[in-house]
Amino acid sequence: MKGIRQLAKHLDISIGTVSRALNDKPDVNEETRKRVLAAAEELGYVANQSGRSLRQGTTNVIGLMIEASQETVENGDNFFLSVTGGLQSVFTRHKLDLVMLPCPSDEDPHEYLKRMVARRVVDAMIISATQRIDKRIDFLSKAKIPFVALGRSSSGGNYPWIDLDFEGVAACAVERLVAKGHRRIAIAAPSTDINLGYVFVDAYRQALERHGLEFDPDLIIRVKSSEQGGYQAGTELLRLKDRPTAIILIYELMAIGLYRRMVEAGVVPGRDLAVIGFREEPRARFLQPTLTCFRLSLRDLGTKLAETLLASMPAYSALYPKGAQNTIWPLELAPGESDAFTITP
Amino acid sequence: MKGIRQLAKHLDISIGTVSRALNDKPDVNEETRKRVLAAAEELGYVANQSGRSLRQGTTNVIGLMIEASQETVENGDNFFLSVTGGLQSVFTRHKLDLVMLPCPSDEDPHEYLKRMVARRVVDAMIISATQRIDKRIDFLSKAKIPFVALGRSSSGGNYPWIDLDFEGVAACAVERLVAKGHRRIAIAAPSTDINLGYVFVDAYRQALERHGLEFDPDLIIRVKSSEQGGYQAGTELLRLKDRPTAIILIYELMAIGLYRRMVEAGVVPGRDLAVIGFREEPRARFLQPTLTCFRLSLRDLGTKLAETLLASMPAYSALYPKGAQNTIWPLELAPGESDAFTITP
DNA sequence: CTGCCATACAGAAACGTTTCCGAGAAGCAC
DNA sequence: GTGCTTCTCGGAAACGTTTCTGTATGGCAG
Numbered sequence: 085m086k087g088i089r090q091l092a093k094h095l096d097i098s099i100g101t102v103s104r105a106l107n108d109k110p111d112v113n114e115e116t117r118k119r120v121l122a123a124a125e126e127l128g129y130v131a132n133q134s135g136r137s138l139r140q141g142t143t144n145v146i147g148l149m150i151e152a153s154q155e156t157v158e159n160g161d162n163f164f165l166s167v168t169g170g171l172q173s174v175f176t177r178h179k180l181d182l183v184m185l186p187c188p189s190d191e192d193p194h195e196y197l198k199r200m201v202a203r204r205v206v207d208a209m210i211i212s213a214t215q216r217i218d219k220r221i222d223f224l225s226k227a228k229i230p231f232v233a234l235g236r237s238s239s240g241g242n243y244p245w246i247d248l249d250f251e252g253v254a255a256c257a258v259e260r261l262v263a264k265g266h267r268r269i270a271i272a273a274p275s276t277d278i279n280l281g282y283v284f285v286d287a288y289r290q291a292l293e294r295h296g297l298e299f300d301p302d303l304i305i306r307v308k309s310s311e312q313g314g315y316q317a318g319t320e321l322l323r324l325k326d327r328p329t330a331i332i333l334i335y336e337l338m339a340i341g342l343y344r345r346m347v348e349a350g351v352v353p354g355r356d357l358a359v360i361g362f363r364e365e366p367r368a369r370f371l372q373p374t375l376t377c378f379r380l381s382l383r384d385l386g387t388k389l390a391e392t393l394l395a396s397m398p399a400y401s402a403l404y405p406k407g408a409q410n411t412i413w414p415l416e417l418a419p420g421e422s423d424a425f426t427i428t429p
Numbered sequence: 430m431k432g433i434r435q436l437a438k439h440l441d442i443s444i445g446t447v448s449r450a451l452n453d454k455p456d457v458n459e460e461t462r463k464r465v466l467a468a469a470e471e472l473g474y475v476a477n478q479s480g481r482s483l484r485q486g487t488t489n490v491i492g493l494m495i496e497a498s499q500e501t502v503e504n505g506d507n508f509f510l511s512v513t514g515g516l517q518s519v520f521t522r523h524k525l526d527l528v529m530l531p532c533p534s535d536e537d538p539h540e541y542l543k544r545m546v547a548r549r550v551v552d553a554m555i556i557s558a559t560q561r562i563d564k565r566i567d568f569l570s571k572a573k574i575p576f577v578a579l580g581r582s583s584s585g586g587n588y589p590w591i592d593l594d595f596e597g598v599a600a601c602a603v604e605r606l607v608a609k610g611h612r613r614i615a616i617a618a619p620s621t622d623i624n625l626g627y628v629f630v631d632a633y634r635q636a637l638e639r640h641g642l643e644f645d646p647d648l649i650i651r652v653k654s655s656e657q658g659g660y661q662a663g664t665e666l667l668r669l670k671d672r673p674t675a676i677i678l679i680y681e682l683m684a685i686g687l688y689r690r691m692v693e694a695g696v697v698p699g700r701d702l703a704v705i706g707f708r709e710e711p712r713a714r715f716l717q718p719t720l721t722c723f724r725l726s727l728r729d730l731g732t733k734l735a736e737t738l739l740a741s742m743p744a745y746s747a748l749y750p751k752g753a754q755n756t757i758w759p760l761e762l763a764p765g766e767s768d769a770f771t772i773t774p
Numbered sequence: 775c776t777g778c779c780a781t782a783c784a785g786a787a788a789c790g791t792t793t794c795c796g797a798g799a800a801g802c803a804c
Numbered sequence: 805g806t807g808c809t810t811c812t813c814g815g816a817a818a819c820g821t822t823t824c825t826g827t828a829t830g831g832c833a834g
Contacts, residue, residue, distance in 0.1 A: 087790055098814045103792055113812060130547035134482035135790030138819045143479070145550070150529075152510045165497055165531065172533040181545075184495075184529035186510065188517040202475035205490070205526075312715050340685070341715070369657070432820050443784045448822055458782060480820030483789045777834080787824080794817080801810080 091129050095119060106131070137204070146175060146393070147206035149220075150186045151193055151213050162366075163382065167234075170386020171210070178400065180207075194219045201229050208393055210234070214245075216279050232393040234385075235279060244392050244409040246385065248363075250280070253378050253415050254287035254332070255294075257360045260376075260417075261330045262295045265427030266358060270303040270328040272317035272338055281306070284334055284362070303328055307338070314338030318345025321357075329358060329427055336361035336368045339375050339422075358423040363415070373421035380415045388413070436474050440464060451476070482549070490526050491516075491738070492551035494542060494565075496558050497534045507711070508727065512579075515731020516555070523745065525552075539564045546574050553738055555579070559590075561624055577738040579730075580624060589737050589754040591730065593708075595625070598723050598760050599632035599677075600639075602705045605721075605762075606675045607640045610772030611703060615648040615673040617662035617683055626651075629679055629707070648673055652683070659683030663690025666702075674703060674772055681706035681713045684720050684767075703768040708760070718766035725760045733758070 092099040097116070104112045105120035123129075137143045148171065150164060164184065172182050183206070187196040197220050200206060207230070211220055214235035221240035224231045233245040261269050271288050274281040289299045305320045307313035317338060321331060322345070333339055339361050346353050353359050354373035361368065361377035368375055388411060395404035437444040442461070449457045450465035468474075482488045493516065495509060509529065517527050528551070532541040542565050545551060552575070556565055559580035566585035569576045578590040606614050616633050619626040634644045650665045652658035662683060666676060667690070678684055684706050691698050698704050699718035706713065706722035713720055733756060740749035 088792095089790075099791085100793075100815075101813055104813090107792080109793090111812065116812080128547070130544070131792095132483075132790055133548040133550050134479050134488065135819090136792075137479035138477075138483050138790080138821085139792045141819070150510070152514055165495070168531045169497060169534060172531070176533060176536075181550075182531060184531060186513045186517070186527065186529060188521060189514055191521075199475070200526075202473070203478040205478050311712055315715060433822095434820075444821085445785075445823075446783055449783095452822080454823090456782060461782080476822095477820050480789090481822075483791085483820080484822045486789070775834105778832090780831090781829085782827105783829100784827080785825090788822085790819105792818085795815090797812105797814085799810100799812085802808085804805105804807080 087132055087135070088129070091120075091123060091127060094127065095123050142399075143205060143207050144179060145181050145183055145206045146171075146208050146210065147200060148182060148184045148210045149193070149197060149200075149212070150184050152186055152189045166382035167386040167389070170381075170383040170388075171390045172386075173383075174387050174390035174394070178394070194223065198223060201227065208397055210389060210393060214279060216282065230393060230397040232389055232396065234389060236283070237279070242409075244396050246389055246392060246411040246413055248380065249412045249414050250284045251287040251290075252412070253362060254284055255291045256378075256417060257332050257362075258288060258291035258295065261332075261358055261360065261423065262297070264330075264358065264423065264425070265429060266328075266330040267297060267427070268300070268303065268326065268328040268330070269297075270305060270321055270324070270331040271334065272305045272307055272314065272331060272342075273334040274309050274313075275306055280334065288332065305331075309335035309338065311337050311341040314341030314343075315345045316341070318342045318349070322349055322351075329425065330423070331357065331359055333359065333361045336363050336365040336375065336377050339365075339368050339371060339377075343371060354422045354424045356425065358425040360423050364418060371422075373424070376420040376423040377418050378415035379418045380413065385413055432477055432480070433474070436465075436468060436472060439472065440468050487744075488550060488552050489524060490528055490551045491520060491553050491555065492545060493527060493529045493555045494538075494545075494557070495529055495531045496538050497531065511727035512731040512734070515726075515728040515733075516735045517731075518728075519732050519735035519739070523739070539568065543568060546572065553742055555734060555738060559624065561627070575738060575742040577734055577741065579734060581628075582624075587754075589741050591734055591737060591756045591758055593725065594757045594759050595629045596632040596635075597757070598707060599629055600636045601723075601762060602677050602707075603633060603636035603640065606677075606703055606705065606768065607642070609675075609703065609768065609770070610774060611673075611675040612642060612772070613645070613648065613671065613673040613675070614642075615650060615666055615669070615676040616679065617650045617652055617659065617676060617687075618679040619654050619658075620651055625679065633677065650676075654680035654683065656682050656686040659686030659688075660690045661686070663687045663694070667694055667696075674770065675768070676702065676704055678704065678706045681708050681710040681720065681722050684713050684716060684722075688716060699767045699769045701770060703770040705768050709763060716767075718769070721765040721768040722763050723760035724763045725758065730758055 088099050088102055092102045101112055102120050105117040106124060168182060175182050185200055187193045209224060209229060209231040211231060212234040214233050214237040216238055218237045218239045221233060221237055221243055225240045225243055236245055236247045271285060273285050276282045285304055292299050305317045307316045339359060343353055346357060351357055361375050364377050364379040391404050392409060394400040395406045433444050433447055437447045446457055447465050450462040451469060513527060520527055530545055532538045554569060554574060554576040556576060557579040559578050559582040561583055563582045563584045566578060566582055566588055570585045570588055581590055581592045616630060618630050621627045630649055637644050650662045652661045688698055691702060696702055706720050709722050709724040736749050737754060739745040740751045
């Protein structure tokens with residue numbers, strides 16, 4: 085005989101009363117409640133989660149699914165750790181715990197998700213790295229499991245998501261460069277398999293057209309989102325005839341590699357080539373000349389994710405009014421020296 | 430009425446038999462088992478984890494605790510994701526699931542651990558970023574919760590841990606440099622608060638003494654384990670009178686910053702200064718000249734961690750014989766060009 | 775036919791918790 | 805005294821699963 089029963093016997097009180105006392109339910113004398121709390125503290129009693137979950141049909145655990153994709157591992161940034169900080173700042177207010185669920189690389193992410201959800205180990209899910217067509221979204225919608233996605237997708241119709249403001253960033257970057265007289269603006273981006281590689285480049289194209297500039301497919305340099313990719317992008321850039329005078333990097337870590345390649349070729353970033361990076365990256369912060377880039381708080385993004393998720397959960401939706409369930413997350417321009425290069429006609 | 434009961438009714442069989450069929454227990458006709466499995470697949474039945482945990486007293490979940498500590502953040506996500514790959518390769522064989530438990534930065538890691546364990550949400554724990562004195566280890570030992578630690582500690586007496594072979598690496602690096610004629614060998618390391626900053630430098634000192642070289646405290650450059658730290662280390666190095674001819678970097682990411690500082694000063698790594706990095710880091714892989722460093726497979730480290738843990742769990746110890754429960758994980762020298770610089774007397 | 779074993783299944787208890795239902799006691803108005 | 809709340813608590817059911825115990829069946833030896 086363990087658990088709440090022992091605690092009840094120790095207090096000579098029924099287990100029902102003990103349970104109500106511990107869970108801040110009414111129908112329990114204030115003095116009794118104090119006695120119970122004191123005894124629980126003294127005996128180190130903590131409710132068994134399995135029993136509670138079984139009875140309540142809820143686990144009070146939110147899952148953050150993580151794919152150990154090639155890209156994630158290679159980039160090796162603190163993306164998830166930073167986001168979890170924001171998530172937890174919200175969840176702890178509601179006694180919800182966050183667990184990160186790493187999908188084994190040899191298991192289909194969709195199957196993994198199904199397994200985790202079917203076993204009822206979490207109440208709700210946060211998924212990221214969404215594909216343009218993502219079976220997980222269809223599944224979660226149909227199974228009526230509360231979830232929120234970091235990233236848009238064409239799947240599933242209307243569902244809660246948050247995504248970065250690629251359009252805004254691309255427009256801002258292009259406008260800034262055009263204002264400095266640039267006409268041939270290259271862009272380094274990953275392949276179109278990845279949603280970002282598609283959406284961002286499309287936004288770039290639209291921005292160009294708004295400024296009456298022709299869209300030259302040669303100026304799209306498809307490389308990996310890494311330092312090495314940046315180095316390769318530099319090589320590609322140097323090879324282009326009628327060389328561009330500016331380049332937009334879709335992932336800022338590329339800047340480190342690009343700088344290296346430029347220095348090797350005697351091209352000085354900021355003086356001979358304007359460079360703008362997309363997302364702020366701590367490791368690129370010490371570059372000289374400093375990089376013009378777009379900044380966002382991953383922690384704040386995390387809190388917004390959490391709030392969006394809770395708003396979609398019946399038990400919490402009262403506290404987090406169900407406004408727009410989709411958010412385009414804005415980024416802030418952080419001007420640096422890397423795009424100082426100005427074309428004077 | 431849901432779950433196994435519905436499945437049993439659908440098959441017109443008792444729930445006991447269904448349960449045994451699903452769990453590969455004896456006392457069930459082979460044909461019946463097939464029928465049950467087929468029906469479960471058809472109806473999409475998956476056992477509710479709460480019910481199962483409650484009955485069995487076991488959750489089949491292993492927790493990997495993650496602290497958003499200084500060191501962790503610098504390592505980045507890829508460190509843990511690589512390790513989880515190895516962990517899961519073992520766990521999946523036993524139908525164990527891995528969850529990562531990120532300790533909120535505003536909660537005491539020890540309290541967080543206690544909470545997770547007391548609620549019986551995991552059967553066992555993997556902890557990392559161990560402190561020289563670590564309350565978690567004492568707690569887990571006393572509570573008889575199976576666990577394994579990545580990193581040594583002075584706490585808790587005899588407990589299962591795995592740690593990297595700092596001594597071996599320091600000895601090998603020093604020996605290699607001494608053989609090339611170097612006499613003044615600097616080392617860039619984090620502060621002694623971090624276990625690594627203490628143990629590694631101590632091993633370096635011992636290695637020097639074995640070769641009859643004097644230990645000069647000025648040659649210990651205390652910087653952060655980051656690119657920026659490497660850059661600072663470069664500045665410090667250049668300032669030293671009787672400048673060292675070689676430097677050992679305790680974290681390879683420093684090399685990127687160090688290289689930059691050296692190039693700025695007209696010092697060519699590998700030609701004018703010998704450089705050896707401690708741990709291989711994908712982000713530093715493209716450096717020129719290539720870095721001499723020590724390599725380890727994080728994935729293999731993960732499998733060893735998992736095996737060590739399972740060996741300490743009664744339910745699995747038969748399969749993973751309890752050998753030495755402590756492992757000094759060896760690293761492999763990956764020779765590059767960065768330490769080609771040789772002193773000829 | 776009896777006795778005995780092995781096989782295959784049904785039935786029920788148990789895991790620890792929450793929550794529903796009912797009831798005793800006390801207070802108050804009539 | 806009766807009737808009606810209000811407060812506090814005890815008892816028991818329920819959550820979904822695993823596992824223990826019992827039992828019917830059939831085969832086989834005696």
